[in-house]
Amino acid sequence: MRAIRTILITAVILGGLFVAADRGAVWFAEKQAAEKIRDSQGLSGTPEVSIKGFPFLTQVASSELDEVEVKLDGVTAGAGDRSVKVSGFDATLHGVRIDSSFSSAVAGRATGTAHLSYEDLTKAAGDPDVSVAYSGTSGSQVKVTGKVTVAGQPVERSVVSTVTVVNGGTIRVHADEVPSQGVPGAERKIREKTDFDRQIAGLPKGLKLDKVTATPSGVDVTLTGSDVNLAG
Incomplete structure (x- = not known):
């Protein structure tokens, strides 16, 4: 024993x-x-x-x-002024x-998952007259506000834009519709500011962007690889 x-x-x-x-x-x-x-x-x-x-x-x-x-917080991905x-x-x-x-x-x-705040998406737009915010809707839609000058008059529009992934490494923000409200050339000028593509570089090789979901605090991008x- x-x-x-x-x-x-x-x-x-x-x-x-x-x-x-x-x-x-x-x-x-x-x-x-x-x-x-x-x-x-x-x-x-x-x-x-x-x-x-x-x-x-x-x-x-x-x-x-x-x-x-x-896990990592506060990483800067991308390159140069488009990071x-x-x-x-x-x-x-x-x-x-x-x-x-x-x-x-x-x-x-x-x-x-990669999380992009609306503040950082606004900076990524690269224009002080553009801001990105939560649209209040489900899915991958955000609210983008742009200010332009048309025929000497200031014009501001807030549009609902869809955020998508392009080629596994780029985030695309594209307005679903831009109301011109009878102002000739307003839609084109607004889109020049509110529609943009930004590449998310710097992630480990083999890891790709998959799907975007808008949340009250920012955009969540699922990753696969x-x-x-x-x-x-």
């Missing part, structure tokens, strides 16, 4: 040591992975990386992680193939 008890106690102690070592390895790997992703993607901040699954060490031995979550600030980004990655130093990481498939290159 005493021998069985000793064996059980020893097993518990060894199990505890293994769990501690495993969790310590996860913490170190998450830190290393976050820095690699930041550097390889040229991000403006360091992401929060969470490696799921237990035990972690056996996943490392097989060079593949079951599931990894990546777009993504106020929230999160992705869940499955089947992440790694090497021993975490210098290379490729996810078999990934899903996620396969063979997503996180580092290397």
Whole structure:
């Protein structure tokens, strides 16, 4: 009886040591992975990386992680004066193939969400006379207000615009209808301001924009991808 008890106690102690070592390895790997992703993607901040699954060490031995979550707030994506600030980004990655130093990481498939605030969409329009806001309707519609001058007269219109994804990497804002209200040339001039395309660059290679949903706080863009290159 005493021998069985000793064996059980020893097993518990060894199990505890293994769990501690495993969790310590996860913490170190998450830190290393976050820095690699930041550097390889040229991000403006360091992401929060969470490696799921237990035990972690056996996943490392097989060079593949079951599931990894990546979160980042306030990242600037794009280039130059047409850059777009993504106020929230999160992705869940499955089947992440790694090497021993975490210098290379490729996810078999990934899903996620990028959040663009209306303030940042307004800045992305690139015109001080244009503003983007919540339309109060469901789906992918927003309200865009533009000010122009027609025949020497100031004209302001608020239009309902649909936000769509073009070619997996570009956000398009296009007015459903622009009421001219009898002002010749008003629709064309308003559209020159309210209709615009903005590319969302800087996301991990292989991750594409999929669908847009307008919310009271901004626009949520769902992301999907396969063979997503996180580092290397």
